[in-house]
Amino acid sequence: MSASTSSPRGRRPGSPDTRAAILDAARARFAEGGFRATTIRAVAADAGVDAALVHHYFGTKDDLFLASLALPVDPRALLVPAVTAGGPEGAAERLLTTFLGVWDDPELQPALLTMVRGLMDPAATRLVSEGFLPVVLGPVGQALGIDRPEHRMPIVASQVLGVILLRYLVRVEPLASMPAEQVVATYAPTIQRYLVDPLP
Structure with a gap:
């Protein structure tokens, strides 16, 4: 042959x-x-x-x-070391700072917006619940050593994704034009409670 x-x-x-x-x-x-x-x-x-x-x-x-997902960066390489290096204390501030630093980059934002629009498709909802959460955010909670990360990280994600949708996709004011430092100062205390405070 x-x-x-x-x-x-x-x-x-x-x-x-x-x-x-x-x-x-x-x-x-x-x-x-x-x-x-x-x-x-x-x-x-x-x-x-x-x-x-x-x-x-x-x-x-x-x-x-x-x-x-065609992401312009590997979120695991950014989030896990940046967020977990200091332990649970201050983790929410580091998490938001890292996310916003990527999203505010004008070279990365178009591809990220395309990805988020794709995830909003009803056919792709499982990519968030069964993919993005356990693959990207799940390791952050595990590396932080917090209790019940499988419960805490989806709650954290609800806040982070809400900020992303309103700030970058829907562009709701004043969030859309708020300086990143102010966004972190506004949301980090609440997210920190989700990470470390007793759960209901």
Whole structure:
């Protein structure tokens, strides 16, 4: 059998087009079935490639999920070390400062807005509840060593996402034009209570 006919049928070789096909398949899978139900094997089958190629391009399922969101930065690399370095005390202030520092960057903001608009699609709601929260914010709570992070971090997320939606997407005043330092001073005390105070 010649080299031109020896490759398995239905499998694409590694190429930029293959990478794009994997990402398209991943976005569809994550949006339809959620993070937990999506497997690398299923994404690979949808993209017409071997599962090993998905791992080669993207690593773990967490990495594939973040790549499928098309974020301009890896939030794990920013949030976990920046927020957890000082322990629970002052963590909310560091969390908001980090988020706002990224969102106020004019080079990053367009891609972030595109991502948020995509997450607002009803078909993509599981990407937030089953993907973004456990993959991005979950590790922050665990690294801080707070009790019941699985309960606390979604409450924290409700505040952070609310700020993002109103400040950057809907642009509600005075929040839209408020200096970042004032936003942090306004919201950090409440978020800090969610992180460390006794839960109801």
